[in-house]
Amino acid sequence: MNTSNNTNDWLFEITPKNKFFTLNLKEVWQYRDLLFLFVKRDVITVYKQTVLGPLWYLIQPLFTAITFTIIFNNVAGISTGPVPPFLFNMAGITVWNYFTSCLNGTSNTFASNAGIFGKVYFPRIITPLSVVISNLIKFGIQFLIFVAFYLYYNFQGADLGLNSWVLLFPLLIIMMGILGLGLGMLISSMVTKYRDFSYLVGFGVQLLMYLSAVMYPMELIKTKLPGYGWLVEYNPLAYIIESARYMLLNVGQISLLGLTYTLAVTITVFFVGLLVFNKTEKSFIDTV
């Protein structure tokens, strides 16, 4: 049967195997409107039918910072140097929150979207991407109250030095988002088959916070617990948070070696996550 003029003018082919690392940016670009609409949906529907609405975005980091200040600084007596402990905690929590919300949001991509994924095709990566972007908006709002407190303490005469590193702060946040995305994609893929991972994420994130220098300076753990300091030192998140505080509050230290290490881990995690995610998206609907 002479069917077609030539055999290689197919628009696309559906096959069981797929190529390594197919991010398929062209396809993602075609669906950019969907990405935008998902972000819009996430942002406007989070606090529907609540009285306080978007205020919840502010209440949560505020109260966490207050609690941390009371427990870690007032009770446990962790010193934060010239910086008011509340502001110190606020900076750590705001940045940390962005990571956890990215990780939590993306790590159940497949499980929570099984209904829609089972019916229509669109590049699956749109969903975790939209989570990272809508959380960035949430982060922006939370960052604004940090700025408000920063200005308040400045007027109170606290010794707050902004340094030029702050220009790199957006890059730091993007790096954190990508790290959360990569890790989330990895976990979401594994959750489709083995639900154990979703439990692991639940308390794992909480434990990780204590290893990420959120409520103490990195320096402190090295001096107080020299035997376990490596746990924090090998944690890329600790460098991000420590660097963020250095940029915003001029406290602690910034380590170029640590940041390079963090960047390398981020890139590795992202590509491994992408690889596993691509492999999973093809047939996850059979196992979810």
Added chain:
Amino acid sequence: MKKDIILKAENISKQYRLGQVGTGTLSHDLNRWWHEIRGKENPYLKIGDTNDRSTKGTSDYVWALQDINFEVERGEVLGIIGKNGAGKSTLLKILSKVTAPTTGSIKSRGRIASLLEVGTGFHGEMTGRENIFLNGAILGMTKKEIASKLDEIIEFSGCERYIDTPVKRYSSGMTVRLAFAVAAFLEPEILIIDEVLAVGDAEFQKKAIGKMQDISRGDGRTVLFVSHNMAAVKSLCTRGVVLEHGKVVFEGDIDSSIEHYLNTEFNKTNIYESYLEPKQPYIQRVEVITNSGSFFHDFNKDLKIKIKLFTPFNLVDPAVSYQIVSSEGIPVVHELNLFKEIPFCNEIGSYELTSQIKKLSLYPGVYKLNIFFADNFLKKRFDNALEACSFEVLLSEKREYYYQKNSAVYKEKETAWTVKKI
């Protein structure tokens, strides 16, 4: 003649693993991975039963689809038919890229969009208008495309008044209408439609079928259509593929495909047979004989119903009756035969009773039979067969005829109309 093939399926197979995911799957996964890194074939591809849900298989793996090959030409409306579990939905899922085939490949020269189940991705908290954009984008439209068709979509859905109300306040019917409206304005080269006709009220169904005919006929779009509604398949499709246990058993023009499907042994819906142990009187077999000899019965033609009864002892006052029930479950015809009218079952053995309805005047639609076998003397019902045999009444009248589904069950044919101007 050179054919313009827009879609080509080559050796598509899909294997599913039955049972639960647990530690067993981990060992299989590791084994599969071990074979993979040594460059060997997946060991679990060799095993697997054909997909027959009623028989107990020997293996944990089944083939939902096996070696499916077909080609679709541009502008063709292909009907995919087969009973439940034949693999139709799996095939559509593979075609719409929701899941990947285990082996084989599909090649396409056009964008594929599917109307698998309408309403996917609706968010209750968002308004109808916002959901049109979201749903359209999920189905692959750009914001610009949707915006240009927004008015048409809203008008087609018939939900103008509620368009700025959150969808969670909609009735289920309205949600479906809105969802179908979005999907109906998709413009891919290949459209996949699965059982969407079963939604909405009569008026909306007519609108939906009309829109679908426009899509396939008017615009020359390629459509893959899956439905159990043979009348819809017949009127929409040009060619058919019949699936059975995950394999293509027939491919050809739509009329012979439907005929093949309805005549397969399993699908003889016009016959009911019982496999009871004959300890008490029972209904052995019921057969509906339509004028065409198939599932379809032409309006105003004689319908025969054969009922075979068996009694292991002599009955004193047996009675047999049947109902014809509409697809909504409403009995529309009741026929009865008593012993004193025509004697039967007064001795041990089988009896065949035939009932002929002259010029059956039921409205077009699918009907089923309820058969009852009882004894008035013992005041006991021996056996009944509910919703046993089904058949479909078709109407092919000459004059321009207009009817709506569910508007009646009985069509009076000898009414004389007189019109007098007052």
